[in-house]
Amino acid sequence: MRFYTISILFHVALFSALLYISRGTLKIVPTAEVYRVSIAPLPQPRIKVEEPEEPEKQEKEEEKKVVEIEKAPPEKKTTPPVKKTVQEKSTETIRKGLPDVSPKVYTGSGRGFTYSYYLNILLKKIRENWQNPFKGQDVILKSIVYFEVDKSGTIYSVRLEESSGNEVYNETTMRAVTLTRKLPPLPQEFSDDYLKIHLEFLTAQ
């Protein structure tokens, strides 16, 4: 019987030693609750509706952008073909003027989008969301992203209009516009329902 007593004492000593060794690793893990979630395609930045503000001085030299904005009246389908041609010519003229750091405003009806402070907000927000993968590098790339802004300032119909030839670069520019998602509402004085925007992204030169 004494051998079994010794064995019991041996086990008690062994367990005590193990407890002593592992005392430092004792951590209280809070019970986690499980929530059902659906996976979002992209993390959405917080949108803060800003009041229209005065235009700020442009611009970081390495991120040069030109915005071409067309006013898209609802009755665009009925617009005479001649007017469309004039609009396209105007757009090309502006593109040839690259690099330009100021937003340019064009409308289908020939009237300009004169609310430059709004364009500054647009550029600022998109620039904040743009992670240029070639920043500071001697690479010249250009892509054009097309999107539309409705009266409430919501961005939709985002698509790549002109590829830079680099998939990563294209993806970052698309992502910059998609993440922005929401802009301040269009100026009340602006009578049309939405804007069509062709935004060029240029790497540092």
Add this chain to the structure above:
Amino acid sequence: MNILRIFLESSIAAQIIMAILVIFSVWSWGIFLKKLFDFAKVRRKSSTFFSKFRFQTGVKDLESLGEQLQDNPYGRILGSGLEEFKKLSLTKQMFSGKQNYQKGSNEWMSELSDNIRLAMERAKITEIRNLESALPTLSTFVSVSPFLGLLGTVWGIMVAFLEIRARGSAHITIVAPGISDALITTVYGLLVAIPALIFHNIFRSRVNNFDAEMDKFMSEVFARLRKDLTLT
């Protein structure tokens, strides 16, 4: 890893299995210590016995070993052989006066001397049985402990899957407790089985050694007694 915490947080089934395994462990270590002590005692007393046995040549000298005949297996085997030898000697004395006895008496005694060997064989079987007592228990622990651990493993995994089904989620916080139970019982089972297997093999080997030594000792004693019986 905190073993107490793991034990307390396990399911009741895992706790029962672990408690049984702890009992097995205590039991097997108790057997190990007891057998270790017993074998050391046998070895010590046998060596004392042999140191005197080597210098005893005649049957009378062997009987003079006295109390040392009973405190070790070799002495008890020798004692049973001597007891049978005495019976045969008495028989021989009873018939020594008969007329027809002298004729072929040596052959007759030679055949009867097998009784001495058989008596020692019986004593050896008893001694071996004593030496290997509790080895079947160790063998049982070796076999059963991993299976008990496996039972806990299967149970834990089953609980984990039942939790997944009940909650409709395979989140780690749901699956982890069952898997933890599953793994810890296997660990306990192996921690019991591995030492028990080592103890069992050690003692099995020692019993085999004793068996071989006893055979050698018996043949030596038998040769001496038969010689004494047939020549006197």
